Amino acid sequence: MIRWVITFLIIALIAAVFGFGGIAAGAASIAKILFFIFIVLFVISLIFGAVRGFK
Structure with missing residues (x-):
């Protein structure tokens, strides 16, 4: 992404x-939107990766 x-x-x-x-x-506006989507997906993957690591 x-x-x-x-x-x-x-x-x-x-x-x-x-x-x-x-x-x-x-x-430029498309690039900004895609960048924010990338950041959100990255943070979600970090959260779920951390939760999965604690199990």
Whole structure:
């Protein structure tokens, strides 16, 4: 999932350099959403991994 975040971030940077503001903003917002989903899934996996380790 972090690979998708990096991909959309690179797309946003390239679009911003070439002056495509709308595309850059869209790609940056997608990258932000995917990043937060990644963080939530990471924290959930840490919690369930810790719970599974205590059993």
